[in-house]
Amino acid sequence: MIKNTRNFSIIAHIDHGKSTLADRLIQQSGLVSEREFRDQILDNMDIERERGITIKSNAITLPYRARNGETYELNLIDTPGHVDFSYEVSRALASCEGVLLLVDAAQGVEAQTLANLYAAMEHDLVIIPVINKIDLPAADVDRVKEQIETELGLDAEHAILCSAKQGIGIDDVLEVVVERIPPPSGSDAEPLSALIFDAHYDSFRGTIISCRVFEGALRQGDTIRFMSNGATYRVEEVGLFRLNREPATQLAAGSVGYVVSGVKTVSDTRIGDTITNHDRPAAAPLPGFKEVKPMVFSSIYPISSDEFQSLTEALEKYKLNDAALIYQKDSSAALGQGFRCGFLGLLHLEIVQERLEREFDQSIIMTVPSVQYRFTLIDGETITVENPQYYPDPLKIKQAEEPFIKASIFIPERYMGAVMKLCMDKRGVNPRFQNSIAGRIEVIFEMPLAEVVFDFYDKLKTITQGYGSFDYELIGYRESDLAKLDILVNGEKVDALSLIVHRDRAREWGVQVCDRLKDEIPRHQFKIAIQGAIGGKIISRSTISAFRKDVTAKCYGGDITRKRKLLEKQKKGKRKMKMVGSVMIPQSAFVAVLKSEHD
């Protein structure tokens, strides 16, 4: 059977048609009826479908009868596309033998095409170029083939031509998966080693683990062990991902499927962990396992303090399905009781925020994100601080350190100058350059993580017109000159707006935050002064002028009801604001302070 299994993924630049191609492959396999079909079928979450992105990995097993008359099981593993989730992507790719590298026939090779290609090459995968959207009037297949050869260094002669939208060439795509991607190796007789590449929560069954079996077989009734922490479970059910889960007697070596084994929450599993058999364990875990650590921290507060309990319950439920989120209780003078949370990155943060609001109906305020800083105090104690509220007394700090990353940026040569400047602006050091492929360059910088988490990715995209791609890894802590920037609204310190900054950049941040708040806070009956301060020293300020007139000339019998209704509506709107002294600060202001004005 193993010789008739293929494990593959589709990688592409955004909008090159990855989801549409996946949809077509699923339709072609006959797994789903016309009636059941909907676009972006693998993306279950509203937020994925709306933004056209994939957040969680997803797998589906497609039956396919090839031209040689044999029947195959094709395991398509869908992967997220954002740098926040690069670890998940790497585990999904580690579960494959090959990838379809999708290129838009009109747009040609773009930034993510390249970044994705590198990721696939790291895993020694067979890479098959597929040129999509050949039906477009602007399609230029010859040019794209040439690009694939010169810029990606791949053989384009046998590139598959298709239009996922029009359903052209879909058979060829399936056929090439069978022909060119090698079957998995491995033997059912070996001790079990299976790679966890995803897990999601089912309210009836608990955690559903997605895994790729490399050696041995997984059967119902087996006692399994997670090699990272030694936890053991009894397998209740194994099976394949069809459109729904389809139980099977076993998952054989080489196959992709799911395991249900009484694991209560997703947090009890670790992506990248190896599952083995408790009675007959593998000698060593599969390579590449990493403990996922949060990179960005922010606090979540309910807008209305009496909704704290409801937020607590929502977070508990949310956490069942998102192992990467960590949180603990927190409180603020301005915002009351809430939670300090850790995220993989800013996109992850945005997703958590949006899902809490939409799926769990919470009205929340999220504070300015921060990274985790390290301080050595005069008394020799070392503390970590990821919440500006707990910034130590400056007089007691002996040494301050901040996390640094190695940022790898792939760009076409022509953007080199602009990207260099961006990296220097973001306090990047030790630049190195590597020519990757003709016309492309890899720029490597060491940079403070703090500079990257806010808007680096967006800025990179802007200055490279979307051609820049970016990945990073943490390389450790380095000494830094830090300061805590406080924000005062009409003289009152708003602790939830404080941030830890590098002293050289403090003024710049101060100005930006004051300017942004000026745009975000509506005019009031009185002038509002916004100030940025370090210690007691004011380093930036802005002023929101008072409005002059807000009154109707007439208010007689027929006007009163209408006026009252308007006031009732405004009163509801006020609940979405946070009062700081007598100033109403809208929810949006707390995160907006970080976005630069030209976003």
Next chain:
Amino acid sequence: MHVPFCKSKCPYCDFYSVTSHSSVNRWLQALDREADFYSRQFAAFDTLYLGGGTPSSLADSELAWLIDSLGRRFTFSPSAEVTMEANPDDILPQRLSRFQAMGINRISLGVQSFSDDELKFLGRRNTAVQNQQVLEWIKACGSFSVAVDLMYGFKGQMTESWQKTLDRTLDLHPEHLSCYQLSIEQSTRFGRLQREGLMEPLNETQQGDFFMFTSEHLQARGYVHYEISNFSRGIEHMSRHNRKYWSHAPYLGLGPAAHSFQNGIRWWNARSVEQYCLALEGGKSPVAGSENLSIEKLRLESLFLGLRTRDGIGVEAIGASPQCRSALLQLQTEGLVRIENGNIVPTQKGFLIADSLPLLLLD
């Protein structure tokens, strides 16, 4: 009493009226029935206000019939304030004695401006000369308390021109002045012009300047600025009738589109002469809608209505949270309100932003 008839529609006005007088008699009959319906529901009235519309556009015989009908249905106190709104264009000296005979003791005159250009812009029938003449006649008559309606604050208007209108009005010592800043209402001709980009409102700063000028100018001449748009020559000349709207006193509104309030219930009539008459002719109520106000809604109304007047609101009426308290302090510091005998009272500057105050002072 809402008299829903005008000789012509003014382009800024969104009060309900029709320009054809063909259904006046039918309307009078319907009104008689409506009055009859409420005759036992209200105690003695101490005000009667004939508003509109343009009550002076009715013939004297019609007005007399109307007032007679009300007199038969309801009890009025001997000292009742009986006001009639009038357009100067409708007034001749001989009518004034008839008004007096009907029991009318207060005339609210739609002067609007002493500039003929402005009167034309406002689509008024009256002229500056008429305004002057009619005010003099009324004064000479000696039996009316005089209220003058003025309008200001339109694009292109000069402060000098507005001051001239104010001064010519003040020369005649009216007991009461309503100075309305032009607001462009959606459903009016001005509203349409604004949507088409042919008209724009005065900017906020100038509106504020006009308002402050008006307030200061009139106060300097001894008038009390007792509500956003209303001034009286001493507190004894405040409009007794209008103050009822702002204090949840019970009132009965008769006629199409009229609003009534009693015992926490507000109701209003159909906004159409035809529907109003049809209902009453068929023995049915002309009421088109009503609301039963909860304590909370009443409190909310008291708050915003109070903050539009010199009476203000009791300090205890605002929210109890520290934020409300600190907002109050801030408003005092900014000179927008002051505390007088345990009441929060808006200043002139506070009047200008009066509609935004309740939100700030509520939890």
